[in-house]
Amino acid sequence: MAQGASWRRLGGPSQVMRSSYARALVNIGLIVGSERALVVDTGCGPRHAAEVLAAVRSVTPLPLVVANTHAHWDHFFGNAVFRHDGVSDFWAHAAARRHMAGTGESQRAAVSGVEPEMAAGEGPCTELVLPTRTVGADPVELDLGGVSAILFCLGPAHTDGDLMVGAPGVLFAGDVLEEGADPQFEDADRGGWVRVLRTLAGMGGGYPVMVPGHGNPVTAEFAARMADTMEGAVEGGAFESRANP
Known part of the structure:
Protein backbone atom coordinates (compact mmCIF):
# COMPACT_ATOMS: atom_id res chain seq x y z
CA MET A 1 0.00 0.00 0.00
CA ALA A 2 1.17 3.54 -0.67
CA GLN A 3 3.68 4.81 1.87
CA GLY A 4 2.01 5.47 5.21
CA ALA A 5 -1.44 5.57 3.64
CA SER A 6 -4.69 3.79 4.35
CA TRP A 7 -8.23 3.99 3.06
CA ARG A 8 -10.66 6.25 4.86
CA ARG A 9 -14.33 5.39 4.48
CA LEU A 10 -16.50 8.34 3.56
CA GLY A 11 -19.88 6.69 3.73
CA GLY A 12 -21.69 4.56 1.18
CA PRO A 13 -19.47 3.18 -1.58
CA SER A 14 -16.73 5.83 -1.38
CA GLN A 15 -13.29 5.84 0.20
CA VAL A 16 -10.26 8.10 -0.01
CA MET A 17 -6.58 7.41 0.43
CA ARG A 18 -4.19 10.29 1.06
CA SER A 19 -1.22 8.88 -0.76
CA SER A 20 2.01 10.12 0.81
CA TYR A 21 4.32 9.05 -1.98
CA ALA A 22 7.33 11.40 -2.08
CA ARG A 23 5.95 14.96 -2.17
CA ALA A 24 2.81 14.10 -4.13
CA LEU A 25 0.34 14.21 -1.24
CA VAL A 26 -2.53 13.54 -3.57
CA ASN A 27 -5.91 12.12 -2.60
CA ILE A 28 -6.91 8.95 -4.44
CA GLY A 29 -10.65 8.30 -4.55
CA LEU A 30 -12.37 4.94 -4.86
CA ILE A 31 -16.06 4.30 -5.52
CA VAL A 32 -17.02 0.62 -5.50
CA GLY A 33 -20.13 -0.80 -7.13
CA SER A 34 -21.18 -4.41 -7.57
CA GLU A 35 -19.81 -4.69 -11.12
CA ARG A 36 -16.88 -2.28 -11.32
CA ALA A 37 -15.05 0.38 -9.35
CA LEU A 38 -14.05 3.94 -10.20
CA VAL A 39 -10.59 5.25 -9.25
CA VAL A 40 -10.23 9.02 -8.99
CA ASP A 41 -6.70 10.06 -10.06
CA THR A 42 -3.69 7.79 -10.45
CA GLY A 43 -0.63 9.52 -9.03
CA CYS A 44 2.64 10.86 -10.41
CA GLY A 45 4.25 7.95 -12.25
CA PRO A 46 4.66 4.17 -12.41
CA ARG A 47 6.24 3.72 -8.99
CA HIS A 48 3.54 5.74 -7.28
CA ALA A 49 0.73 4.25 -9.35
CA ALA A 50 1.87 0.70 -8.64
CA GLU A 51 1.41 1.39 -4.93
CA VAL A 52 -1.95 3.03 -5.57
CA LEU A 53 -3.10 0.07 -7.65
CA ALA A 54 -1.99 -2.37 -4.95
CA ALA A 55 -4.02 -0.40 -2.43
CA VAL A 56 -7.05 -0.46 -4.73
CA ARG A 57 -6.66 -4.20 -5.20
CA SER A 58 -6.57 -4.65 -1.43
CA VAL A 59 -10.17 -3.40 -1.48
CA THR A 60 -11.66 -4.83 -4.68
CA PRO A 61 -10.86 -7.24 -7.52
CA LEU A 62 -13.50 -5.67 -9.78
CA PRO A 63 -12.77 -4.17 -13.21
CA LEU A 64 -11.72 -0.55 -12.90
CA VAL A 65 -12.58 2.76 -14.50
CA VAL A 66 -10.38 5.82 -14.01
CA ALA A 67 -11.31 9.50 -13.76
CA ASN A 68 -8.59 12.16 -13.88
CA THR A 69 -9.75 15.33 -12.15
CA HIS A 70 -7.44 17.58 -14.20
CA ALA A 71 -4.30 17.73 -16.30
CA HIS A 72 -1.53 18.13 -13.74
CA TRP A 73 1.13 15.44 -13.46
CA ASP A 74 0.30 14.21 -9.95
CA HIS A 75 -3.22 13.32 -11.05
CA PHE A 76 -2.66 11.46 -14.33
CA PHE A 77 0.97 10.33 -14.74
CA GLY A 78 0.01 6.94 -13.24
CA ASN A 79 -2.52 6.11 -15.95
CA ALA A 80 -0.24 3.68 -17.79
CA VAL A 81 -0.06 1.36 -14.77
CA PHE A 82 -3.84 1.17 -14.70
CA ARG A 83 -4.01 0.54 -18.43
CA HIS A 84 -1.61 -2.36 -17.88
CA ASP A 85 -4.12 -3.69 -15.32
CA GLY A 86 -6.77 -3.76 -18.02
CA VAL A 87 -8.40 -0.35 -17.68
CA SER A 88 -9.68 0.94 -21.00
CA ASP A 89 -12.00 3.74 -19.87
CA PHE A 90 -10.10 6.80 -18.69
CA TRP A 91 -12.37 9.80 -18.17
CA ALA A 92 -11.51 13.50 -18.00
CA HIS A 93 -12.92 16.83 -19.06
CA ALA A 94 -12.34 17.48 -22.75
CA ALA A 95 -10.22 20.56 -21.96
CA ALA A 96 -8.09 18.51 -19.56
CA ARG A 97 -7.39 15.96 -22.27
CA ARG A 98 -6.25 18.72 -24.59
CA HIS A 99 -4.01 20.12 -21.89
CA MET A 100 -2.51 16.69 -21.16
CA ALA A 101 -1.77 16.18 -24.84
CA GLY A 102 -0.22 19.63 -25.19
CA THR A 103 1.81 19.84 -21.97
CA GLY A 104 2.30 16.29 -20.74
CA GLU A 105 5.80 15.90 -22.09
CA SER A 106 6.94 19.20 -20.61
CA GLN A 107 5.49 18.21 -17.24
CA ARG A 108 7.82 15.20 -16.99
CA ALA A 109 10.54 17.41 -15.50
CA ALA A 110 8.41 17.89 -12.38
CA VAL A 111 8.94 14.25 -11.32
CA SER A 112 12.68 13.97 -11.98
CA GLY A 113 13.49 13.65 -8.28
CA VAL A 114 10.90 10.99 -7.42
CA GLU A 115 10.10 9.16 -10.67
CA PRO A 116 13.30 9.30 -12.77
CA GLU A 117 12.02 6.78 -15.31
CA MET A 118 8.83 8.79 -15.80
CA ALA A 119 10.82 11.98 -16.13
CA ALA A 120 12.97 10.40 -18.84
CA GLY A 121 10.06 8.61 -20.51
CA GLU A 122 12.02 5.36 -20.37
CA GLY A 123 10.91 2.02 -18.98
CA PRO A 124 7.64 0.18 -18.36
CA CYS A 125 4.48 2.21 -17.92
CA THR A 126 6.18 5.56 -18.52
CA GLU A 127 4.12 6.47 -21.57
CA LEU A 128 1.55 9.22 -21.22
CA VAL A 129 -1.88 7.61 -21.34
CA LEU A 130 -4.50 10.18 -22.26
CA PRO A 131 -8.18 9.92 -21.39
CA THR A 132 -10.16 7.76 -23.78
CA ARG A 133 -13.53 9.24 -22.79
CA THR A 134 -14.32 12.91 -22.22
CA VAL A 135 -16.94 14.98 -20.44
CA GLY A 136 -18.18 18.22 -21.99
CA ALA A 137 -21.01 20.54 -21.03
CA ASP A 138 -23.37 17.70 -20.08
CA PRO A 139 -22.85 15.47 -17.03
CA VAL A 140 -22.07 11.80 -17.57
CA GLU A 141 -23.52 9.10 -15.34
CA LEU A 142 -21.50 5.93 -14.87
CA ASP A 143 -23.31 2.84 -13.62
CA LEU A 144 -20.89 0.88 -11.44
CA GLY A 145 -23.50 -1.72 -10.52
CA GLY A 146 -26.04 -0.49 -7.98
CA VAL A 147 -24.02 2.72 -7.59
CA SER A 148 -23.91 5.71 -9.91
CA ALA A 149 -21.01 8.12 -10.25
CA ILE A 150 -21.70 11.48 -11.87
CA LEU A 151 -18.93 13.21 -13.82
CA PHE A 152 -19.48 16.92 -14.44
CA CYS A 153 -17.79 20.30 -14.79
CA LEU A 154 -18.74 23.56 -13.08
CA GLY A 155 -16.57 25.81 -15.23
CA PRO A 156 -12.94 26.96 -15.34
CA ALA A 157 -11.33 27.21 -11.91
CA HIS A 158 -8.00 25.64 -10.87
CA THR A 159 -7.69 24.75 -14.58
CA ASP A 160 -10.00 25.05 -17.56
CA GLY A 161 -10.78 21.34 -17.35
CA ASP A 162 -11.62 20.55 -13.72
CA LEU A 163 -13.74 17.40 -13.41
CA MET A 164 -16.05 16.77 -10.46
CA VAL A 165 -16.85 13.18 -9.52
CA GLY A 166 -20.00 12.77 -7.51
CA ALA A 167 -21.03 9.66 -5.59
CA PRO A 168 -23.83 9.21 -3.02
CA GLY A 169 -23.11 11.84 -0.39
CA VAL A 170 -19.52 12.46 -1.54
CA LEU A 171 -17.96 14.79 -4.10
CA PHE A 172 -14.38 14.39 -5.33
CA ALA A 173 -13.46 17.93 -6.37
CA GLY A 174 -9.79 17.65 -7.31
CA ASP A 175 -7.65 20.73 -6.76
CA VAL A 176 -10.61 23.10 -6.99
CA LEU A 177 -10.65 22.49 -3.24
CA GLU A 178 -7.34 22.64 -1.38
CA GLU A 179 -7.09 21.90 2.33
CA GLY A 180 -3.95 22.40 4.37
CA ALA A 181 -1.97 24.22 1.68
CA ASP A 182 -2.26 27.26 -0.54
CA PRO A 183 -4.18 26.91 -3.82
CA GLN A 184 -2.07 26.85 -6.97
CA PHE A 185 -2.83 29.45 -9.63
CA GLU A 186 -0.51 28.80 -12.57
CA ASP A 187 -3.27 27.51 -14.87
CA ALA A 188 -6.18 29.08 -13.00
CA ASP A 189 -9.10 31.23 -14.00
CA ARG A 190 -9.19 33.19 -10.78
CA GLY A 191 -12.58 34.80 -11.15
CA GLY A 192 -14.01 31.55 -12.43
CA TRP A 193 -12.55 29.70 -9.47
CA VAL A 194 -14.44 31.95 -7.06
CA ARG A 195 -17.66 31.31 -8.97
CA VAL A 196 -17.13 27.55 -8.88
CA LEU A 197 -16.41 27.64 -5.15
CA ARG A 198 -19.66 29.56 -4.62
CA THR A 199 -21.47 26.82 -6.52
CA LEU A 200 -19.83 24.14 -4.38
CA ALA A 201 -20.82 26.06 -1.27
CA GLY A 202 -24.45 25.59 -2.29
CA MET A 203 -24.13 21.85 -2.92
CA GLY A 204 -23.74 20.67 0.65
CA GLY A 205 -27.20 19.16 0.76
CA GLY A 206 -26.33 16.67 -1.94
CA TYR A 207 -22.68 16.30 -1.04
CA PRO A 208 -22.10 16.68 2.72
CA VAL A 209 -18.55 15.36 2.23
CA MET A 210 -16.23 17.02 -0.29
CA VAL A 211 -12.79 15.61 -1.02
CA PRO A 212 -10.07 18.04 -2.13
CA GLY A 213 -7.22 17.04 -4.38
CA HIS A 214 -4.88 17.37 -1.39
CA GLY A 215 -5.66 17.43 2.32
CA ASN A 216 -8.52 16.25 4.48
CA PRO A 217 -12.15 15.91 3.41
CA VAL A 218 -14.15 19.09 3.97
CA THR A 219 -17.69 20.44 3.79
CA ALA A 220 -19.55 23.01 1.75
CA GLU A 221 -18.80 25.54 4.49
CA GLY A 232 -10.74 39.08 -1.40
CA ALA A 233 -7.37 38.20 -2.88
CA VAL A 234 -8.67 38.64 -6.44
CA GLU A 235 -10.15 42.03 -5.63
CA GLY A 236 -7.00 43.08 -3.80
CA GLY A 237 -4.67 41.91 -6.55
CA ALA A 238 -2.81 39.75 -4.03
CA PHE A 239 -2.46 36.61 -6.15
CA GLU A 240 0.95 35.47 -7.25
CA SER A 241 1.37 32.64 -9.75
CA ARG A 242 2.75 29.56 -8.05
CA ALA A 243 4.16 26.35 -9.45
CA ASN A 244 1.97 23.26 -9.63
CA PRO A 245 0.66 20.90 -8.38
Missing part, protein backbone atom coordinates in the same frame (compact mmCIF):
# COMPACT_ATOMS: atom_id res chain seq x y z
CA PHE A 222 -15.10 25.13 3.71
CA ALA A 223 -15.80 25.89 0.05
CA ALA A 224 -17.64 29.06 1.10
CA ARG A 225 -14.72 30.21 3.27
CA MET A 226 -12.24 29.42 0.50
CA ALA A 227 -14.38 31.47 -1.91
CA ASP A 228 -14.41 34.44 0.49
CA THR A 229 -10.64 34.32 0.90
CA MET A 230 -10.00 33.94 -2.81
CA GLU A 231 -12.46 36.67 -3.76
Whole structure:
Protein backbone atom coordinates (compact mmCIF):
# COMPACT_ATOMS: atom_id res chain seq x y z
CA MET A 1 0.00 0.00 0.00
CA ALA A 2 1.17 3.54 -0.67
CA GLN A 3 3.68 4.81 1.87
CA GLY A 4 2.01 5.47 5.21
CA ALA A 5 -1.44 5.57 3.64
CA SER A 6 -4.69 3.79 4.35
CA TRP A 7 -8.23 3.99 3.06
CA ARG A 8 -10.66 6.25 4.86
CA ARG A 9 -14.33 5.39 4.48
CA LEU A 10 -16.50 8.34 3.56
CA GLY A 11 -19.88 6.69 3.73
CA GLY A 12 -21.69 4.56 1.18
CA PRO A 13 -19.47 3.18 -1.58
CA SER A 14 -16.73 5.83 -1.38
CA GLN A 15 -13.29 5.84 0.20
CA VAL A 16 -10.26 8.10 -0.01
CA MET A 17 -6.58 7.41 0.43
CA ARG A 18 -4.19 10.29 1.06
CA SER A 19 -1.22 8.88 -0.76
CA SER A 20 2.01 10.12 0.81
CA TYR A 21 4.32 9.05 -1.98
CA ALA A 22 7.33 11.40 -2.08
CA ARG A 23 5.95 14.96 -2.17
CA ALA A 24 2.81 14.10 -4.13
CA LEU A 25 0.34 14.21 -1.24
CA VAL A 26 -2.53 13.54 -3.57
CA ASN A 27 -5.91 12.12 -2.60
CA ILE A 28 -6.91 8.95 -4.44
CA GLY A 29 -10.65 8.30 -4.55
CA LEU A 30 -12.37 4.94 -4.86
CA ILE A 31 -16.06 4.30 -5.52
CA VAL A 32 -17.02 0.62 -5.50
CA GLY A 33 -20.13 -0.80 -7.13
CA SER A 34 -21.18 -4.41 -7.57
CA GLU A 35 -19.81 -4.69 -11.12
CA ARG A 36 -16.88 -2.28 -11.32
CA ALA A 37 -15.05 0.38 -9.35
CA LEU A 38 -14.05 3.94 -10.20
CA VAL A 39 -10.59 5.25 -9.25
CA VAL A 40 -10.23 9.02 -8.99
CA ASP A 41 -6.70 10.06 -10.06
CA THR A 42 -3.69 7.79 -10.45
CA GLY A 43 -0.63 9.52 -9.03
CA CYS A 44 2.64 10.86 -10.41
CA GLY A 45 4.25 7.95 -12.25
CA PRO A 46 4.66 4.17 -12.41
CA ARG A 47 6.24 3.72 -8.99
CA HIS A 48 3.54 5.74 -7.28
CA ALA A 49 0.73 4.25 -9.35
CA ALA A 50 1.87 0.70 -8.64
CA GLU A 51 1.41 1.39 -4.93
CA VAL A 52 -1.95 3.03 -5.57
CA LEU A 53 -3.10 0.07 -7.65
CA ALA A 54 -1.99 -2.37 -4.95
CA ALA A 55 -4.02 -0.40 -2.43
CA VAL A 56 -7.05 -0.46 -4.73
CA ARG A 57 -6.66 -4.20 -5.20
CA SER A 58 -6.57 -4.65 -1.43
CA VAL A 59 -10.17 -3.40 -1.48
CA THR A 60 -11.66 -4.83 -4.68
CA PRO A 61 -10.86 -7.24 -7.52
CA LEU A 62 -13.50 -5.67 -9.78
CA PRO A 63 -12.77 -4.17 -13.21
CA LEU A 64 -11.72 -0.55 -12.90
CA VAL A 65 -12.58 2.76 -14.50
CA VAL A 66 -10.38 5.82 -14.01
CA ALA A 67 -11.31 9.50 -13.76
CA ASN A 68 -8.59 12.16 -13.88
CA THR A 69 -9.75 15.33 -12.15
CA HIS A 70 -7.44 17.58 -14.20
CA ALA A 71 -4.30 17.73 -16.30
CA HIS A 72 -1.53 18.13 -13.74
CA TRP A 73 1.13 15.44 -13.46
CA ASP A 74 0.30 14.21 -9.95
CA HIS A 75 -3.22 13.32 -11.05
CA PHE A 76 -2.66 11.46 -14.33
CA PHE A 77 0.97 10.33 -14.74
CA GLY A 78 0.01 6.94 -13.24
CA ASN A 79 -2.52 6.11 -15.95
CA ALA A 80 -0.24 3.68 -17.79
CA VAL A 81 -0.06 1.36 -14.77
CA PHE A 82 -3.84 1.17 -14.70
CA ARG A 83 -4.01 0.54 -18.43
CA HIS A 84 -1.61 -2.36 -17.88
CA ASP A 85 -4.12 -3.69 -15.32
CA GLY A 86 -6.77 -3.76 -18.02
CA VAL A 87 -8.40 -0.35 -17.68
CA SER A 88 -9.68 0.94 -21.00
CA ASP A 89 -12.00 3.74 -19.87
CA PHE A 90 -10.10 6.80 -18.69
CA TRP A 91 -12.37 9.80 -18.17
CA ALA A 92 -11.51 13.50 -18.00
CA HIS A 93 -12.92 16.83 -19.06
CA ALA A 94 -12.34 17.48 -22.75
CA ALA A 95 -10.22 20.56 -21.96
CA ALA A 96 -8.09 18.51 -19.56
CA ARG A 97 -7.39 15.96 -22.27
CA ARG A 98 -6.25 18.72 -24.59
CA HIS A 99 -4.01 20.12 -21.89
CA MET A 100 -2.51 16.69 -21.16
CA ALA A 101 -1.77 16.18 -24.84
CA GLY A 102 -0.22 19.63 -25.19
CA THR A 103 1.81 19.84 -21.97
CA GLY A 104 2.30 16.29 -20.74
CA GLU A 105 5.80 15.90 -22.09
CA SER A 106 6.94 19.20 -20.61
CA GLN A 107 5.49 18.21 -17.24
CA ARG A 108 7.82 15.20 -16.99
CA ALA A 109 10.54 17.41 -15.50
CA ALA A 110 8.41 17.89 -12.38
CA VAL A 111 8.94 14.25 -11.32
CA SER A 112 12.68 13.97 -11.98
CA GLY A 113 13.49 13.65 -8.28
CA VAL A 114 10.90 10.99 -7.42
CA GLU A 115 10.10 9.16 -10.67
CA PRO A 116 13.30 9.30 -12.77
CA GLU A 117 12.02 6.78 -15.31
CA MET A 118 8.83 8.79 -15.80
CA ALA A 119 10.82 11.98 -16.13
CA ALA A 120 12.97 10.40 -18.84
CA GLY A 121 10.06 8.61 -20.51
CA GLU A 122 12.02 5.36 -20.37
CA GLY A 123 10.91 2.02 -18.98
CA PRO A 124 7.64 0.18 -18.36
CA CYS A 125 4.48 2.21 -17.92
CA THR A 126 6.18 5.56 -18.52
CA GLU A 127 4.12 6.47 -21.57
CA LEU A 128 1.55 9.22 -21.22
CA VAL A 129 -1.88 7.61 -21.34
CA LEU A 130 -4.50 10.18 -22.26
CA PRO A 131 -8.18 9.92 -21.39
CA THR A 132 -10.16 7.76 -23.78
CA ARG A 133 -13.53 9.24 -22.79
CA THR A 134 -14.32 12.91 -22.22
CA VAL A 135 -16.94 14.98 -20.44
CA GLY A 136 -18.18 18.22 -21.99
CA ALA A 137 -21.01 20.54 -21.03
CA ASP A 138 -23.37 17.70 -20.08
CA PRO A 139 -22.85 15.47 -17.03
CA VAL A 140 -22.07 11.80 -17.57
CA GLU A 141 -23.52 9.10 -15.34
CA LEU A 142 -21.50 5.93 -14.87
CA ASP A 143 -23.31 2.84 -13.62
CA LEU A 144 -20.89 0.88 -11.44
CA GLY A 145 -23.50 -1.72 -10.52
CA GLY A 146 -26.04 -0.49 -7.98
CA VAL A 147 -24.02 2.72 -7.59
CA SER A 148 -23.91 5.71 -9.91
CA ALA A 149 -21.01 8.12 -10.25
CA ILE A 150 -21.70 11.48 -11.87
CA LEU A 151 -18.93 13.21 -13.82
CA PHE A 152 -19.48 16.92 -14.44
CA CYS A 153 -17.79 20.30 -14.79
CA LEU A 154 -18.74 23.56 -13.08
CA GLY A 155 -16.57 25.81 -15.23
CA PRO A 156 -12.94 26.96 -15.34
CA ALA A 157 -11.33 27.21 -11.91
CA HIS A 158 -8.00 25.64 -10.87
CA THR A 159 -7.69 24.75 -14.58
CA ASP A 160 -10.00 25.05 -17.56
CA GLY A 161 -10.78 21.34 -17.35
CA ASP A 162 -11.62 20.55 -13.72
CA LEU A 163 -13.74 17.40 -13.41
CA MET A 164 -16.05 16.77 -10.46
CA VAL A 165 -16.85 13.18 -9.52
CA GLY A 166 -20.00 12.77 -7.51
CA ALA A 167 -21.03 9.66 -5.59
CA PRO A 168 -23.83 9.21 -3.02
CA GLY A 169 -23.11 11.84 -0.39
CA VAL A 170 -19.52 12.46 -1.54
CA LEU A 171 -17.96 14.79 -4.10
CA PHE A 172 -14.38 14.39 -5.33
CA ALA A 173 -13.46 17.93 -6.37
CA GLY A 174 -9.79 17.65 -7.31
CA ASP A 175 -7.65 20.73 -6.76
CA VAL A 176 -10.61 23.10 -6.99
CA LEU A 177 -10.65 22.49 -3.24
CA GLU A 178 -7.34 22.64 -1.38
CA GLU A 179 -7.09 21.90 2.33
CA GLY A 180 -3.95 22.40 4.37
CA ALA A 181 -1.97 24.22 1.68
CA ASP A 182 -2.26 27.26 -0.54
CA PRO A 183 -4.18 26.91 -3.82
CA GLN A 184 -2.07 26.85 -6.97
CA PHE A 185 -2.83 29.45 -9.63
CA GLU A 186 -0.51 28.80 -12.57
CA ASP A 187 -3.27 27.51 -14.87
CA ALA A 188 -6.18 29.08 -13.00
CA ASP A 189 -9.10 31.23 -14.00
CA ARG A 190 -9.19 33.19 -10.78
CA GLY A 191 -12.58 34.80 -11.15
CA GLY A 192 -14.01 31.55 -12.43
CA TRP A 193 -12.55 29.70 -9.47
CA VAL A 194 -14.44 31.95 -7.06
CA ARG A 195 -17.66 31.31 -8.97
CA VAL A 196 -17.13 27.55 -8.88
CA LEU A 197 -16.41 27.64 -5.15
CA ARG A 198 -19.66 29.56 -4.62
CA THR A 199 -21.47 26.82 -6.52
CA LEU A 200 -19.83 24.14 -4.38
CA ALA A 201 -20.82 26.06 -1.27
CA GLY A 202 -24.45 25.59 -2.29
CA MET A 203 -24.13 21.85 -2.92
CA GLY A 204 -23.74 20.67 0.65
CA GLY A 205 -27.20 19.16 0.76
CA GLY A 206 -26.33 16.67 -1.94
CA TYR A 207 -22.68 16.30 -1.04
CA PRO A 208 -22.10 16.68 2.72
CA VAL A 209 -18.55 15.36 2.23
CA MET A 210 -16.23 17.02 -0.29
CA VAL A 211 -12.79 15.61 -1.02
CA PRO A 212 -10.07 18.04 -2.13
CA GLY A 213 -7.22 17.04 -4.38
CA HIS A 214 -4.88 17.37 -1.39
CA GLY A 215 -5.66 17.43 2.32
CA ASN A 216 -8.52 16.25 4.48
CA PRO A 217 -12.15 15.91 3.41
CA VAL A 218 -14.15 19.09 3.97
CA THR A 219 -17.69 20.44 3.79
CA ALA A 220 -19.55 23.01 1.75
CA GLU A 221 -18.80 25.54 4.49
CA PHE A 222 -15.10 25.13 3.71
CA ALA A 223 -15.80 25.89 0.05
CA ALA A 224 -17.64 29.06 1.10
CA ARG A 225 -14.72 30.21 3.27
CA MET A 226 -12.24 29.42 0.50
CA ALA A 227 -14.38 31.47 -1.91
CA ASP A 228 -14.41 34.44 0.49
CA THR A 229 -10.64 34.32 0.90
CA MET A 230 -10.00 33.94 -2.81
CA GLU A 231 -12.46 36.67 -3.76
CA GLY A 232 -10.74 39.08 -1.40
CA ALA A 233 -7.37 38.20 -2.88
CA VAL A 234 -8.67 38.64 -6.44
CA GLU A 235 -10.15 42.03 -5.63
CA GLY A 236 -7.00 43.08 -3.80
CA GLY A 237 -4.67 41.91 -6.55
CA ALA A 238 -2.81 39.75 -4.03
CA PHE A 239 -2.46 36.61 -6.15
CA GLU A 240 0.95 35.47 -7.25
CA SER A 241 1.37 32.64 -9.75
CA ARG A 242 2.75 29.56 -8.05
CA ALA A 243 4.16 26.35 -9.45
CA ASN A 244 1.97 23.26 -9.63
CA PRO A 245 0.66 20.90 -8.38
